[in-house]
Amino acid sequence: MPTRKLEDGGWLHPSRLPLGAGWTGHCCAPGHDGAEPTNQELRELCNLGYAASCPRLPKERAYDAVRFSIARDRGTRLQLWFVYELSHRPAGHGTLEYDLSLGQWVASHADPRTQKMAECYLQSYLLHRVQPASAAFSSSTTP
Numbered sequence: 625m626p627t628r629k630l631e632d633g634g635w636l637h638p639s640r641l642p643l644g645a646g647w648t649g650h651c652c653a654p655g656h657d658g659a660e661p662t663n664q665e666l667r668e669l670c671n672l673g674y675a676a677s678c679p680r681l682p683k684e685r686a687y688d689a690v691r692f693s694i695a696r697d698r699g700t701r702l703q704l705w706f707v708y709e710l711s712h713r714p715a716g717h718g719t720l721e722y723d724l725s726l727g728q729w730v731a732s733h734a735d736p737r738t739q740k741m742a743e744c745y746l747q748s749y750l751l752h753r754v755q756p757a758s759a760a761f762s763s764s765t766t767p
Contacts, residue, residue: 625649625737626744633667642691643741644748646671652737653680673709687715690738692745697753700725704742706733722746 626647633646648666651659659680661670669675673689687708696703701723708716720742721731733739 625652625740629744629747630666630671633671635667635671639748639752641671642673642689643671643744644692644752645744647744651680653678653682656680674712686710688712690741692742694749695719701730702746702749704746706738706742 626643627649628647630646630648635641635646638645646666647670649661649670651657651661653659665675665678669678673691675681676688687710689709691707691709693705694702695705701721704720704722706718706720707714718733719731720729720733720739722728723730729739733742
């Protein structure tokens with residue numbers, strides 16, 4: 625479960641990670657709640673999904689990874705898609721929505737783990753978000 629952004633994880637392109645950046649946190653696997661992964665586990669397993677070599681990974685699970693993407697960015701409203709994956713195949717999907725002007729989720733996820741990961745993804749997205757130009761140029765002011 626991500627709790628804090630990991631600035632020095634050593635990934636070549638951290639923005640390509642499933643949550644848009646590397647994160648530290650604690651384990652949520654049954655029987656291992658609260659265990660803190662090592663730096664190597666964070667780098668090679670936790671931040672990538674498909675942590676098949678993790679000794680805490682349950683044999684039976686609903687999904688191996690969850691992926692997020694921005695479906696629509698309408699200024700103050702952001703719509704996120706998520707897809708659960710199991711054995712590299714879709715295992716479920718849905719839509720979440722965040723209102724920037726209200727600073728709250730309009731449509732959130734019922735599972736607090738998925739919701740927390742969506743919040744981390746959104747935080748990473750907003751740090752790199754490109755705002756559209758607000759000033760219009762007339763033909764006389766165009767370079």
